Amino acid sequence: MKQSRWNKLVPAALAALAGATLISACSREMMDSPAGPAVRQAQPLELAVELSRTDASAGQRVAVAIRAITGAGDVLGGLQGRLNYDASRLRLVGQSADADAVTMLNTGSAGRGELMLISLNPRAKELRARTAVLQFEVLAGDYAGSLRYTLGAASDPSGRMEFARASYRGVVVAPDLRADDAAMLLSDDQWARVVDAALADQGGRIYTTPGEYTQNDLKYGDCNLSGGSINVFDVLCIARMAVSADALISGSDSPDRDGVLAGNVSPENLPGIGEIGDATPPGIEGGGSAINIDTRRLNVFDALLVANDALTPGFSSVVGAVIPGREVSQAGRPIVNVVCPILTSQTWVRTNIYRIGPSANTVCQVGTNGGGTAVVLTIEAGTRVELDDDILLIDRNAQIQALGTLADPIVFTCQDAVPTPGCWGGLYINGNATINNGTAGSPAIAGRQAGGALQAVGEGNSGNYGGDNDADNSGTVRFVIVEFGGFIFSGTNERNGFTLQGVGSGTTVDYVMADQGRDDGIEMFGGTVNIKHVVVNAHQDDGIDWVGGWRGNLQFGIVRGCSSGCDNGIEADNFGIDGGNVDPEASPRSAPTLYNLTLLGVNNPTQAYPSGGFHGMLLRQNTGGTIRNFLAFGWKAGIDVDSTGQAAAHTGPATLGAICANLASPGNILSARFGYLGQNTAQGDGDNDSADPRGTGTSAPFSCGGYSHAGSDLEAAYIATGTNSLFGAQGLATAHIVDPWGAIPDYRLLSSSPIATATCATPPSNGFFDVTATYCGAVPAQSTTLVNIPWYSGWTKPRN
Numbered sequence: 001m002k003q004s005r006w007n008k009l010v011p012a013a014l015a016a017l018a019g020a021t022l023i024s025a026c027s028r029e030m031m032d033s034p035a036g037p038a039v040r041q042a043q044p045l046e047l048a049v050e051l052s053r054t055d056a057s058a059g060q061r062v063a064v065a066i067r068a069i070t071g072a073g074d075v076l077g078g079l080q081g082r083l084n085y086d087a088s089r090l091r092l093v094g095q096s097a098d099a100d101a102v103t104m105l106n107t108g109s110a111g112r113g114e115l116m117l118i119s120l121n122p123r124a125k126e127l128r129a130r131t132a133v134l135q136f137e138v139l140a141g142d143y144a145g146s147l148r149y150t151l152g153a154a155s156d157p158s159g160r161m162e163f164a165r166a167s168y169r170g171v172v173v174a175p176d177l178r179a180d181d182a183a184m185l186l187s188d189d190q191w192a193r194v195v196d197a198a199l200a201d202q203g204g205r206i207y208t209t210p211g212e213y214t215q216n217d218l219k220y221g222d223c224n225l226s227g228g229s230i231n232v233f234d235v236l237c238i239a240r241m242a243v244s245a246d247a248l249i250s251g252s253d254s255p256d257r258d259g260v261l262a263g264n265v266s267p268e269n270l271p272g273i274g275e276i277g278d279a280t281p282p283g284i285e286g287g288g289s290a291i292n293i294d295t296r297r298l299n300v301f302d303a304l305l306v307a308n309d310a311l312t313p314g315f316s317s318v319v320g321a322v323i324p325g326r327e328v329s330q331a332g333r334p335i336v337n338v339v340c341p342i343l344t345s346q347t348w349v350r351t352n353i354y355r356i357g358p359s360a361n362t363v364c365q366v367g368t369n370g371g372g373t374a375v376v377l378t379i380e381a382g383t384r385v386e387l388d389d390d391i392l393l394i395d396r397n398a399q400i401q402a403l404g405t406l407a408d409p410i411v412f413t414c415q416d417a418v419p420t421p422g423c424w425g426g427l428y429i430n431g432n433a434t435i436n437n438g439t440a441g442s443p444a445i446a447g448r449q450a451g452g453a454l455q456a457v458g459e460g461n462s463g464n465y466g467g468d469n470d471a472d473n474s475g476t477v478r479f480v481i482v483e484f485g486g487f488i489f490s491g492t493n494e495r496n497g498f499t500l501q502g503v504g505s506g507t508t509v510d511y512v513m514a515d516q517g518r519d520d521g522i523e524m525f526g527g528t529v530n531i532k533h534v535v536v537n538a539h540q541d542d543g544i545d546w547v548g549g550w551r552g553n554l555q556f557g558i559v560r561g562c563s564s565g566c567d568n569g570i571e572a573d574n575f576g577i578d579g580g581n582v583d584p585e586a587s588p589r590s591a592p593t594l595y596n597l598t599l600l601g602v603n604n605p606t607q608a609y610p611s612g613g614f615h616g617m618l619l620r621q622n623t624g625g626t627i628r629n630f631l632a633f634g635w636k637a638g639i640d641v642d643s644t645g646q647a648a649a650h651t652g653p654a655t656l657g658a659i660c661a662n663l664a665s666p667g668n669i670l671s672a673r674f675g676y677l678g679q680n681t682a683q684g685d686g687d688n689d690s691a692d693p694r695g696t697g698t699s700a701p702f703s704c705g706g707y708s709h710a711g712s713d714l715e716a717a718y719i720a721t722g723t724n725s726l727f728g729a730q731g732l733a734t735a736h737i738v739d740p741w742g743a744i745p746d747y748r749l750l751s752s753s754p755i756a757t758a759t760c761a762t763p764p765s766n767g768f769f770d771v772t773a774t775y776c777g778a779v780p781a782q783s784t785t786l787v788n789i790p791w792y793s794g795w796t797k798p799r800n
Helices: 011-015 188-195 197-200 232-242 300-311 654-663 713-721
Strands: 022-024 027-032 045-053 063-071 078-084 090-097 104-108 114-120 130-138 149-154 165-174 333-336 345-346 353-355 363-367 375-380 384-387 389-393 398-403 410-414 426-430 454-458 473-484 488-492 493-497 498-501 510-516 522-525 529-535 542-546 552-558 571-574 595-601 615-619 625-633 637-641 670-679 702-704 707-709 738-739 747-751
Touching: 045 149, 063 078, 078 300, 078 353, 078 542, 078 637, 104 130, 104 232, 104 353, 114 130, 114 232, 114 300, 149 165, 149 300, 188 232, 384 389, 389 398, 389 713, 498 510, 542 552, 571 595, 615 625, 615 670, 637 670, 637 713, 654 670, 654 702, 670 713, 707 713
Parallel strands: 045 165, 333 353, 345 375, 353 384, 363 389, 375 398, 384 410, 389 426, 398 473, 410 473, 426 498, 473 510, 498 522, 510 529, 522 542, 529 552, 542 571, 552 595, 571 615, 595 625, 615 637, 625 670
Antiparallel strands: 022 165, 027 165, 045 063, 063 130, 078 114, 078 149, 090 130, 104 114, 488 493, 702 707, 738 747
């Protein structure tokens, strides 16, 4: 093997190798950088942790540095990773101030022996081999062996070339590395002064809030939202957020920065910059696209690309460009009054605001409920649609193509100057898939269904739905916000925020938010529609609801409740309304498959709950279903399995006990497994009520699906069964989730939470599910090496 470059650069250390100068080694262990955005890859780095001495006594300081050696012809511009150490032996106390090697630290886990750090040359020049110098106080001896560095990402000065691999040499003594008793940890302002004192004197203050509709000309690279030129403050802003020293989800601390859109510029993914039709906007990394934004990360590449453009404007075609969709405010757009019903195809564009209603029966119908000319309503990204009491109903011979984007979602709202929940009817789609209720006689619709199947009348004057085509295609709803929708006529006649009635699996529903509406956030009445990436916030009833034989899939769902008017996170029935006991064995049975859910009730576990129900999951009326990889925090009860509206005496049809067969193993027609429950204080993680299905027996103990219970504690028995992999008593949501209740929430699991490292179930490999999502909850945990941007961030409300 050829001589290592370390022989030249730290000769004193390696000359004494036999005498233990090489404190810990990993046989030139190879690391892979998970970053991977750059156009060209460099030769592998050689990495090591340098230590000033190994024999310091308690109370003395030692210096620790990260050294990175490049291959011939390669130049390092920035390095990002994680340093681990034994916190009982070392305590971080300071860092060196170097204008050519700015090092931002996340010290939030320093007490546990973990630092995230990023080093770069903010002038977009070469970063010297000794990339970061930190000062530690020694607390106890034998500290050297615990030091270890893990590579996150490394780039050349341009931010466009990746060092994808590195060999790790371990810990070496560097005689020229000196402890500094005067060194302190540096703040943002202190680093700004180190880098450019003159600019720091001018002030780098924040002027606007991130990403709201009223903010014009939001530019890529303007991380600190100054509205001015891109400069070193933006570079430092990105660097701090890239190691989570400042909150990524702007608003968790204060609404004064944007690393999600403005700061996330690498890879550039030219020629587009995120406009309509751009297949891969800036910031989307390998494997992602405009319609798969799960691969976004904020890292050293973003900081260096912004640094280059700050020094040489025009260096990047992305940095400094106005983000498409953020360049025009809503004020001043022409208003188009829509004439309903809509019986010919139309395209609505983002330069207008479309107003609907009031219409006859408060329904704006698109297409017809049977034959006639097929109608397609196409809605361009960034379009705003305002309604007055009406629902917008996409009928059975019509399609909707609502094609929002990450930076420019479509918004459905009401016309009121001050919107309130229920100020318009909601978005409805009626499809041609099979349902389990209604009467025979669905119409023949060319290319959609043959006719003669069951059809039902929707609540709230929403018309007939259902048919015989489970693969029916009602269009695409992507990057869409439905806010303040829904209405309650009575307890059994309601409108929801977003309603899918008999909708087929050919329909695409992806990246959808239902915000602050009346009744349910999103409800499925039968059908087979599949749904991905859904957020329901503060709806005045249930978050996710199904009935009537829904058999679709759902992955990545977030429900956040509220302290007044909200109800269950999930409410599930097979047939009927609100647990009615009419024909609970109707076929096809409701039996969807759901993976990766975060269900949050209320923040304060001691307050009065907003409804008589208020369960994380209410599963009843003989529904089937598979629910995996979930979190349920802050409910009156985490899970409730009920007997389809039976009286306490459990009288009624014999089939009402069939939900016990659904629970029984090995059938697993109904099963909620691999989940964590916490802060469910009123009745515990399992609902303790008298409506539990009793199965066999006329007196306690009863047996339901093989679970023995006293009549009101079926859920406790279910949760306690080890094969269900359910873990209760997890405490407060805030102990596990970064900022679940913030004005701009961050639903990622804290890296310090034990749930973050738990292995949950593997989703099915059926072409719909992301099989890599083996974690519990709707989003991956915080990364400890690179900041991962969660899928809901950047397009949901508030838009950050």
